[in-house]
Amino acid sequence: GNSVTQMEGPVTLSEEAFLTINCTYTATGYPSLFWYVQYPGEGLQLLLKATKADDKGSNKGFEATYRKETTSFHLEKGSVQVSDSAVYFCALSGKYSRGGGADGLTFGKGTHLIIQP
């Protein structure tokens, strides 16, 4: 079945450091890939997405590229801020190989990111 593997952390960085959170996936069909962020006590916010190979998702300085050849969707940011401290989830849809909506998401275990001033 479908699965997502990501580094669990916690990952601790200093402010303005470069961030990479690795994410790899196993899936049948052609999944869409997502990064969600969850701040303490809150729900999930979509950070970025990519729906086909070689697509690059970007938002708020974060970027990730859908690499079908390496089945990866690594999250990067050039200069992190204290406000980026949160849990980051890599996820894919397409569990039932239908693409589009109504498939639900399969999540990685989440990476707890801590940014120190």
Add this chain to the structure above:
Amino acid sequence: DTEVTQTPKHLVMGMTNKKSLKCEQHMGHRAMYWYKQKAKKPPELMFVYSYEKLSINESVPSRFSPECPNSSLLNLHLHALQPEDSALYLCASSQEARNSPFYGYTFGSGTRLTVV
């Protein structure tokens, strides 16, 4: 309106109680979802509704009963829960658009449920 609204935000219930969680969206999305998230874990899919019909049930115990009365509203009825059911329950919605660009899932802020 680009939000998914969940009520209540917090709920404490006894094991013999019956309660309901409510989820509402007005984005015209025709797919709606319930997820369960335990502390320090990723969300786990429970149910999927597509065009108001239950399309996916991830082997959830019958003490959880979903209902989709119309295209904007999703309920989760709770009865005879156990303390281990305490968790954050998240609702989400999305387009059901196989032939259109897929813009992803919108999540609510969740209902934090404690079973005592």
